[in-house]
Amino acid sequence: MSDSVSFSVNGVAVHLDVDGDRRLLWALRTELGLTGTKYSCGEGHCGACTVLVDGKPVRSCQKRVRDLKGREVTTIEGLETDGRLHPVQEAFIEADALQCGYCTPGMVMEAVGLLRSEPNPSAERILHAMEHNLCRCGAHPRIVSAVAAAAAAMRGGAG
Secondary structure, eight states: OOEEEEEEETTEEEEEEEOTTSBHHHIIIIISOOTTSOOSSSSSSSOTTEEEETTEEEETTTOBGGGGTTOEEEOGGGSOBTTBOOHHHHHHHHTTOOSSOSSHHHHHHHHHHHHHHOSSOOHHHHHHHHTTSOOTTOOHHHHHHHHHHHHHHHHTSOO
């Protein structure tokens, strides 16, 4: 059965006629062509599919489209502004906080969500926030450093 759902993605109003139980991950990738959000475990455990819903990180593989009515979704594609990367994206590049890059969009989105709610997190808080986003390449120390550097940059300080 098809549901009609309207919400916003990266600042653009979208209207989808899809099964309301369809997962946001697949609506983003298939209906909207936003393939930066990655599929990995499909069970909400790894974080590769993390996006922001109303500014908070969520696992898109677990979020039903019908639950998005009137809400704002931000994907990795929506972070750049006027051709400039988000400070978290810049920090990931500077810290070489990626290897294969598969987990990176989810990591970045988790970090952006953290820094929106907590602009000056402690190292312990960063570790706690990022611990459920998995990286098979083992780049976690660089990821944590990148998040701390992005926090400093966003506050106007040196990383």
